[in-house]
Amino acid sequence: MSNDLLHRPARVVVGLSGGVDSAVAAWLLKKQGHEVIGVFMKNWEDDDTESHCAAAVDFVDAAAVADVLDIDIAHVNFSREYRERVFADFLEQHRRGRTPNPDVLCNAEIKFKAFLEHAMAIGADAIATGHYARVRHNTETGWYELLRGVDPSKDQSYFLYRLTQQQLSKAVFPVGGLLKTEVRRIAREIGLPNAAKKDSTGICFIGERHFRTFLTRYLPLQRGPIRDENGVTLGEHCGLPFYTLGQRKGLGIGGVRGVPEGASWYVARKDIPANTLWVVQGHEHPWLLSDTLHASDASWIAPPTPGVATMGSAKTRYRQRDVACTLRAAEDGRFTLHFAQPQWAVTPGQSAVVYDGEVCLGGGVIDAAGTTPSS
Template structure:
């Protein structure tokens, strides 16, 4: 009986995990691949699980490494999707990719790797790990356009010590070039998008299967009824699309943006202008902080932060609170900081950790809440 592989690679069926496996095989390491089935397709959209499984199997076959497949769909439902629905139900906008990494890719998958005799895992994430002063550090990926450290900020010392990111030092173009030169069948495969493990689909229709639509009023910030929405759950702060608000008599010809959601009253509040003052905030309060080092750098410290994935780093001051909350004050106002999303902290290339946004100082208490 063959000895178990030392490293188990998360094989998604995409080009990134394919090159991750290629590099480890070329380095002569003892590896095997594992494909995770994390969603039982409900027929509501493009869920490519079977195609992806075949591609993952083909890559392992081409590289001559053992292939495993596991169904983690119950763990995904219990650990990620139920929370996802509860957050939308409460009027917040969750980030399932963050929770998916913590609960599935670096918990359930890591546990399974150890059960198979592996001592570590490897994935095709664009991030890096190093060790300094006896602590493992999570670093940004070298390709700034693909860096995924934002989604990995909840990894702690145990996960970082047992994880490798073989392509984190590479730009995406180089990854595809290496796949082409090695003749890997995934070299030109389109990157996956959409909800983690669920795939691309009409988001509103998908969510409506679990949170039935309940139509309600769309109101301006001064209380005027402007139209109807399909359900406040389906909208997020700063959103412009899907409001179906054309020209409104007496109002400028300018786009409308979501600035607040009254879940109890089933009312959506909108304002004109992407920089509406109701969308701007300089301070936020966050909960459920997670630090890669196991604790915050200090009770009060300065760093940079992102409140959404594609955002540029913004300088801020972080103050820890004794009740587990933390307050973040930015040097300049931020747009559409959204409860339920993550604020993630950086010191240069190092990702320090992050927390879940609970509230901001956007002036929504000044909205006209009357009947219109």
């Protein structure tokens, strides 16, 4: 276990999602002698009748796990908090033509704030989830550090970079030191009913349906031109919020008369004032490459020294390998990253997360990307 809190028997409230990771996390904690209580978090209820989030099925699975493990489980509704703290920001970012990552805000505001507050109110010493990450207390600095999960293909520290020292001091990630294959093996060996359950993907409140179809329920369609780098109009978009930088599919310009054949088309820019979507041909087009990004709304687990260049690595999206960078942070929550190699489709609204080896330093929300002029 990677958190100093659990060197003694403790009362730990586990967020049981219905998935195998949180189920094994609960089992590991109970095996170590802790008092374990399960909580199923309901974070979305707008589509209960359509069951897009399959919340009812997930709760049945979570309850079945609690029964096998012989622990209590409660069903707690955080839907109001989710709508106010996460979904409202999600819509506002899309209105601004950005591409937000609601999972980052959900962790900071719901799973490690609303849920943590609930757990503390019922006498918990700590909370636990099935995230693939680790927490370490650095006795020299006194800081709690967020570490990558041991399984590089499942590491979820990217989504947790906004956690505060107070939140990290109460957080336990029991499967963070395991490979996913080990988690599946444990689940099978102890007879968990969800041992073979498929991992959930995507955003819960969107579920299995088409993203654009969902978003049109909340944002109006404002059509405008699709233009190439020469200003030639190639077609019409259905609304800038429904596209993201680097997008290749769903542009509706393939096979259109007058559109040049050859390399695939990619979304490269979104001009909000002109309501224009700019596209380019070729994955490595210069408009898609950036060696600098500017971010704001920074959240630092261990704050860097303002104005001082710090070497590290960073991700500008979750499914991406780290790349070497130089960080310069300001005191106002803004920072700049300079990359040794150009990065592809750096997208406003996404998170730029910075690392020092296995330690996640924090990050912020990307505002803009660019190319540093050559000297």
